[in-house]
Each structure stands twice: as structure tokens, then as C-alpha cells.
Amino acid sequence: MTDKQNNVLNIENLSVKVGDKNILKSLNLTIKSGEIHALMGPNGAGKSTLAQAIIGNPKYTVTTGKILINGKDITDLQLYERAREGIFLAFQEPVSVQGLKYINFLRTAYMSLHPNEKLEYKKFIEQVQELLGLFRLDKSFIDRSLNDGLSGGEKKRMEALQMLLFKPKFVILDEIDSGLDVDALKIVAEAVKKAKESGTGILIITHYKRILDYVSPDFIHVLVDGTIVESGKAEIAKKIEEYGYDYYRRGEVNAKVG
Amino acid sequence: MQKLDENFEIKKDKYDFKTNIKPVYQVGQGLTRSVVEEISRVKKEPEWMKNIRLRALEIFNSKPLPTWGPDLSELNFDEITYYIKPEDRKSSSWDEVPKEIKETFDKLGVPEMERKYLAGTVAQFESEGVYSKIKKQWEEKGVIFMDMDSALQKYPEIIREHFGKVVPASDNKFAALNTAVWSGGSFLYIPKGVHVDLPVQAYFRMNGELEGQFERTLIVAEEGASVHYIEGCTAPTYSRYALHAAVVEVYAKKNSKVRYTSIQNWSDNVINLPTKRAWVEENARMEWVQGSLGSKITMTYPSSILRGEYASTSNLNVALAMGEVWKDNGAKVVHAAPNTSSKVVAKSISGRGGMSVYRGLLRINQGAYNSKSSVQCDALIVDDISKSNTYPHNEILDDTAVFSHEASVGKISEEQINYLMSRGIREEDARSLIVLGFLDDVLKEIPLEYSIEFNKLIRLEMSKMGAVG
Ligand SMILES: Nc1ncnc2c1ncn2[C@@H]1O[C@H](COP(=O)(O)OP(=O)(O)O)[C@@H](O)[C@H]1O
Ligand SMILES: [Mg+2]
Numbered sequence: 001m002t003d004k005q006n007n008v009l010n011i012e013n014l015s016v017k018v019g020d021k022n023i024l025k026s027l028n029l030t031i032k033s034g035e036i037h038a039l040m041g042p043n044g045a046g047k048s049t050l051a052q053a054i055i056g057n058p059k060y061t062v063t064t065g066k067i068l069i070n071g072k073d074i075t076d077l078q079l080y081e082r083a084r085e086g087i088f089l090a091f092q093e094p095v096s097v098q099g100l101k102y103i104n105f106l107r108t109a110y111m112s113l114h115p116n117e118k119l120e121y122k123k124f125i126e127q128v129q130e131l132l133g134l135f136r137l138d139k140s141f142i143d144r145s146l147n148d149g150l151s152g153g154e155k156k157r158m159e160a161l162q163m164l165l166f167k168p169k170f171v172i173l174d175e176i177d178s179g180l181d182v183d184a185l186k187i188v189a190e191a192v193k194k195a196k197e198s199g200t201g202i203l204i205i206t207h208y209k210r211i212l213d214y215v216s217p218d219f220i221h222v223l224v225d226g227t228i229v230e231s232g233k234a235e236i237a238k239k240i241e242e243y244g245y246d247y248y249r250r251g252e253v254n255a256k257v258g
Numbered sequence: 259m260q261k262l263d264e265n266f267e268i269k270k271d272k273y274d275f276k277t278n279i280k281p282v283y284q285v286g287q288g289l290t291r292s293v294v295e296e297i298s299r300v301k302k303e304p305e306w307m308k309n310i311r312l313r314a315l316e317i318f319n320s321k322p323l324p325t326w327g328p329d330l331s332e333l334n335f336d337e338i339t340y341y342i343k344p345e346d347r348k349s350s351s352w353d354e355v356p357k358e359i360k361e362t363f364d365k366l367g368v369p370e371m372e373r374k375y376l377a378g379t380v381a382q383f384e385s386e387g388v389y390s391k392i393k394k395q396w397e398e399k400g401v402i403f404m405d406m407d408s409a410l411q412k413y414p415e416i417i418r419e420h421f422g423k424v425v426p427a428s429d430n431k432f433a434a435l436n437t438a439v440w441s442g443g444s445f446l447y448i449p450k451g452v453h454v455d456l457p458v459q460a461y462f463r464m465n466g467e468l469e470g471q472f473e474r475t476l477i478v479a480e481e482g483a484s485v486h487y488i489e490g491c492t493a494p495t496y497s498r499y500a501l502h503a504a505v506v507e508v509y510a511k512k513n514s515k516v517r518y519t520s521i522q523n524w525s526d527n528v529i530n531l532p533t534k535r536a537w538v539e540e541n542a543r544m545e546w547v548q549g550s551l552g553s554k555i556t557m558t559y560p561s562s563i564l565r566g567e568y569a570s571t572s573n574l575n576v577a578l579a580m581g582e583v584w585k586d587n588g589a590k591v592v593h594a595a596p597n598t599s600s601k602v603v604a605k606s607i608s609g610r611g612g613m614s615v616y617r618g619l620l621r622i623n624q625g626a627y628n629s630k631s632s633v634q635c636d637a638l639i640v641d642d643i644s645k646s647n648t649y650p651h652n653e654i655l656d657d658t659a660v661f662s663h664e665a666s667v668g669k670i671s672e673e674q675i676n677y678l679m680s681r682g683i684r685e686e687d688a689r690s691l692i693v694l695g696f697l698d699d700v701l702k703e704i705p706l707e708y709s710i711e712f713n714k715l716i717r718l719e720m721s722k723m724g725a726v727g
Contacts, residue, residue: 095676
């Protein structure tokens with residue numbers, strides 16, 4: 001997509017529960033085309049919950065608030081409808097489907113996401129193979145089963161590959177950096193930058209500063225116990241590395257950062 | 259509309275239509291000695307065949323229904339019509355086939371398939387073959403492909419030599435029934451060394467309820483011959499049952515190769531109980547491919563008796579048990595000679611309350627040394643109300659045998675559906691993708707026209723299913 005994009009993803013006052021457990025509490029977040037946001041926070045803070053709530057996983061119930069794309073309320077849409085609105089999640093733990101070949105999966109998904117595009121099978125295969133090359137994955141991957149028997153790093157790269165292939169408006173990367181070695185991390189970071197340049201709005205969920213050093217996010221948010229406790233620029237990541245998340249838990253944010 | 263969604267236009271209705279014709283002849287309901295004699299008389303059969311029938315009737319009467327597997331108590335042998343002759347003529351040109359019957363096969367795409375990729379075709383309507391043709395180049399090489407009744411008139415010696423040897427009437431109640439009242443079926447004979455490199459196809463169509471189709475198929479592949487036989491079966495839906503009880507006997511002689519592909523898409527009132535068996539001689543190969551799409555009840559266990567050294571067999575079974583159906587599928591292999599090998603792969607899908615069973619018998623006789631066998635059965639259950647069971651029975655009597663058995667039962671998980679849906683894929687398409695992925699390696703083995711059919715049917719079935727959970 002070459003033309004300039006002006007998309008806005010609004011998360012307003014969002015509270016989410018799983019089963020009987022309230023996890024996200026009145027969360028607000030706005031992401032625009034071409035922005036990279038990072039979401040950091042300790043284990044169990046609710047980062048994946050936010051990702052799942054945005055894509056519309058029915059296990060996660062929205063109790064207050066809404067999610068909007070360009071002003072359109074998508075809170076009640078099903079998973080596949082939100083995907084068609086331009087939401088994409090690179091899963092923290094992508095599920096495997098034995099026997100379902102990547103090429104069949106990718107093609108069906110692509111046709112579903114871009115129903116008006118005429119898809120030439122041969123060209124599509126070439127495009128996928130080119131992306132496989134970019135992510136240093138073997139061409140034979142197109143005939144492998146979806147996430148079946150792939151290493152952790154390979155799975156993550158296939159998720160990032162889909163981000164470039166499907167050209168969504170907004171991308172959430174849930175711990176895309178875990179399980180990646182330095183080389184793979186660089187490749188994925190490059191892919192993220194590429195997506196940003198093409199106008200995708202990006203939310204990177206991570207524990208570690210490492211990937212952020214490569215992609216230089218525009219904003220960093222810290223999520224603790226289901227609430228964003230601080231938002232700011234790159235210096236936040238440094239602070240977390242120094243003090244850890246306990247720093248926020250003690251409610252000393254205002255005192256120290258002020 | 260996107261491409262994928264167009265596939266949902268396809269309905270099973272393609273097969274679900276009734277042909278309006280008045281049979282030229284039919285016997286009364288019920289099974290008596292005089293009905294059997296009558297069938298034989300109408301067919302102007304030799305005395306020996308009539309005697310085989312009458313003996314088989316006694317065996318049928320003396321045998322109980324199977325006590326295992328699906329419930330067959332709905333069958334009432336007194337209300338079934340055992341022989342329905344739709345038409346006097348047997349044609350070798352579609353133009354001569356009566357209009358209504360020709361239209362029936364046109365709708366089913368039979369003449370089209372024949373033109374496109376077959377070496378020969380037999381088409382049966384109710385109890386009789388109405389059309390048969392083998393292309394000239396094969397006819398000239400001595401290949402015979404015709405309906406079984408015509409074959410009995412023309413080649414009584416070959417039939418007498420082979421009939422009822424591989425599947426004796428005493429094998430089971432329904433083999434006995436078939437032997438008593440058989441009609442139609444196909445006779446395929448491949449002379450020594452002849453390779454028929456296009457498939458031949460027999461297509462069986464039933465048109466009524468409370469009737470039986472009892473075709474009898476005999477395939478003889480002489481030394482070094484090879485052939486691929488395809489069988490297709492359909493019927494319209496009725497509220498009462500119809501019975502299909504075929505017998506198939508295959509002789510795969512030394513160094514020959516026979517592939518038998520059966521794609522049944524019977525309507526969901528059909529009780530399908532065929533007995534299929536092959537004798538496989540030295541260095542010969544027998545391949546069974548079974549696609550079980552339709553029917554209310556199916557019990558079928560294609561068997562290979564590996565009688566000669568280095569004989570081999572494969573048995574591939576794909577069963578769809580969707581809705582109120584019971585699919586009891588399996589394979590039997592007897593390794594009766596050294597260095598024989600077998601491979602069984604069974605895959606089933608159960609959904610909407612369907613029951614799918616794998617029932618297998620594998621025997622490696624003592625003295626069948628260095629024999630190899632592998633059995634793999636995988637079941638996929640697509641919801642919480644459907645079932646799958648596996649009853650493998652293995653008798654490995656030789657110490658040198660190499661044998662493996664693997665079984666798996668899988669379920670479509672919510673996580674899988676969610677993941678696929680998060681890529682813009684609708685729920686029913688997600689299910690179809692998972693099911694088709696599960697079948698990917700076996701659908702390749704099915705002739706293209708039928709695997710497309712399989713594909714469409716799975717999409718249709720998945721679209722009928724409710725939400726996950
Ligand atoms: N599907 C689920 N079922 C039950 N509990 C869940 C589920 N998903 C998340 N949780 C709970 O919600 C909290 C937040 O989890 P999660 O969003 O995965 O955190 P993070 O991604 O920040 O590590 C945790 O206490 C976790 O146990
Ligand atoms: Mg997480």
C-alpha cells in the first residue's frame with residue numbers, strides 16, 4: 001500500500017474479564033497509522049488479554065468500553081469480521097493444525113481478507129516464497145502443516161510473515177521476540193519497520209527492551225495488574241530495565257517519576 | 259462474494275432426485291425359494307447358477323444377523339423387493355438407453371466422466387446394468403468389461419471358474435443374500451500382460467425405497483495385467499430404508515496390479531453392507547481405496563488374502579460420519595505367504611452425532627516369514643456429540659513379522675478455530691480447512707472428480723454445523 005494511510009484504532013475505557021476474573025480495568029489506548037507502540041508489563045499483567053480482546057476472542061468478555069477503527073465500533077464483531085476490518089495479531093503461542101498446508105491456509109486467509117482482489121495462484125505463491133526468503137525460511141514451508149513441528153523461532157517468523165502478506169491496518173505482536181535468536185530478531189524488527197513504513201499501526205507486546213532498541217517505538221506503555229500505569233517515550237524501557245516492574249506495583253510511580 | 263463462499267452453493271441434492279420410470283418387471287416383496295427361482299428363470303441362467311443361488315438362500319436363512327456393530331433391526335427381509343428390472347435392453351450406446359435413465363446418468367455426470375478419462379463404463383439402474391462399453395483399443399486387446407448378467411451368458415466358463423470362490427456364500431449373512439439374489443454388477447477381465455492405463459468405472463444407481471441392490475462384481479487380472487476399477491454409487495433419499503448388499507471378488511494373479519476405488523455417496527436412508535475381497539498371488543498388488551461419504555449404515559471391510567510370496571496390498575479408507583449415521587469401516591488382511599506386505603490407512607470424520615468405527619483384522623500366518631504390515635487409523639471428531647471407536651484385531655503368528663499399529667483420535671479445538679478466524683476466515687470455512695487438512699494425504703489418492711466432490715461435501719457439512727463448544 002503506497003498511498004498514505006490515516007487509520008486510527010481507539011481503545012476506550014476497556015474492561016475485560018475471563019470467566020469470573022476481571023483482568024483489564026478501564027484501559028485507554030490510541031494507535032494511529034505508522035505509529036509503533038510498545039506494551040510492557042510483568043507476567044500476568046493482562047498484555048495477551050488485551051491482544052485477545054482486540055481481535056475478538058470470544059473467551060474474553062468486554063464488560064465496559066469499546067474498540068473503534070476509524071470511528072467504527074467493532075466491539076461486537078466476530079473474530080473474522082475484525083480481521084476483515086484490518087486487525088492482525090501475531091500470536092504469542094500460535095496453534096498448530098496438522099495437515100493444513102501453509103499455502104492453503106495463507107491463500108484462504110488472503111482471499112477472505114481481500115475479497116475484491118483477484119488472486120492469481122502462481123503470483124501468490126511467488127509472493128509467499130519471496131517473503132519466506134526474507135525471513136530466512138525454506139521455500140518448502142509452503143507445503144508444511146500450519147505451525148506443526150516448527151521450532152518456536154520458526155513459528156514466530158511465520159507470524160511476522162503473515163503480517164507483511166496480509167497488509168492489515170493494525171498489527172499486534174504478542175511477544176514476537178521470545179524464542180528468537182539475535183539474527184532472527186533483527187529480521188523480524190526489519191519486517192516491523194517495513195510494516196510501519198507502509199502505514200500500519202503497530203502494538204508490540206514485550207518483556208524486553210531488546211526488540212525496542214531495533215524498532216524504536218514512538219510510545220511505550222506499562223501495563224500492571226490490568227491498568228496502564230505509565231505511558232511515555234524510550235526512557236521508560238530503560239527505567240524498567242533498571243528497577244523492574246515492582247517499582248510500579250508499589251504505587252511509587254508518581255513519587256519517583258512525578 | 260469471494261470465491262470460497264461460492265462453494266456453499268453445492269448441495270447434496272445433485273444426487274437426490276427420483277427418476278420416474280415404470281420397471282418392465284419386478285418380483286414381489288419378500289424372499290422365498292420361488293423368488294430366487296424366478297430371478298434365475300427371468301435371467302435364463304444355466305442350471306448350476308440356479309443351484310448356487312438356492313444353496314445360498316439356505317445359508318442366508320440359517321445365519322443370524324451380526325450381533326456386533328450398528329443396529330440392523332430395522333431390516334425386514336419380508337418387505338424388501340429383491341429384483342427390479344428397469345428395462346429390457348442393454349445398450350452400448352447412450353443414445354439407445356431409455357430417455358429417463360439416460361437423463362439420470364447425465365445428471366450424475368457418468369457419460370461425461372466416460373468421455374473425459376475412462377477406458378470403459380458400466381452403468382446399473384436398480385437391479386440391471388443398462389449400459390456398458392469398453393473402448394475399442396482395450397476390446398481389441400481382449401479386455402472384457404460388461405454387466406455380470408451379460409457376462410454369465412457370454413462367458414459362462416470363466417464365471418463358473420471364479421464365482422463364489424473368493425467370497426463363498428457362507429462367508430456372512432449378506433454375502434449369502436447376495437449370492438441368492440444377485441443381479442447386475444460388473445465383470446472385468448484383463449488378459450495376461452495387458453495394462454489398462456485409463457480407469458474403468460461402474461456406476462450404481464438405486465431409485466426406490468424398500469428395495470435391494472445386490473450387484474455382483476468379479477474382476478480377474480491375469481498374470482502381469484494391471485487395471486484401475488472405480489465404482490460410484492448414489493441414490494435419492496426416502497423415509498424408509500433401501501438395502502445395498504454387493505459382493506466383490508477380485509483375482510489379482512501373479513505380477514498383476516489391481517486398484518479398486520469405491521466412492522459411495524448413498525443417500526442417508528441406505529443400509530450399505532458389501533463384502534469385498536481379493537486373492538492376491540505371487541508378487542501381485544491389490545490396492546483398495548474406499549471413500550465412504552453417504553449412507554445411513556455402512557459395514558465394509560475390504561479384504562486381501564496375500565496368497566503368494568511378495569504379494570502386497572494397501573487399504574485406504576476415508577469415512578465421513580455426519581449426522582445420524584454409523585460408519586463401520588475397516589480392513590482385513592491375511593498374510594498367507596512369506597515376504598508379503600500390507601499397509602492400512604483409515605481416516606474418519608465424525609460430526610453432528612455421527613459414529614465412526616474402525617474394525618480391522620490383520621493376520622500374519624505362521625510361516626509367512628519376513629512379512630510386514632502397518633496399520634494406521636486416525637479419527638477426527640468435529641463436535642462434542644459425535645463418536646469414534648477403534649477395534650483392531652491383530653494376530654501375528656510368525657516371529658519374523660514386522661508389524662506396527664498406530665491410532666489417534668483428534669478433536670477440532672476452539673483455539674484452532676479462533677486462530678483461523680483471526681485471519682478473516684469464517685467459522686465454517688475454518689472447520690473445512692481443518693478437516694480437509696486432516697484428509698490431505700488421503701484425498702490425493704482419490705480420482706480428481708471424486709475428491710472435488712469430497713471437498714464440496716465437507717464444506718457443505720461444515721456449514722451445517724453450529725457454533726463451537
Ligand atoms: N484463557 C484464560 N483462561 C483463564 N485465565 C486467563 C486466560 N487468559 C488469561 N488469563 C489470566 O489473566 C491474567 C492475565 O494473563 P495474560 O493476559 O496472559 O498476561 P500477560 O500476557 O501479560 O502475561 C493471568 O492471571 C492469567 O492467568
Ligand atoms: Mg502474554
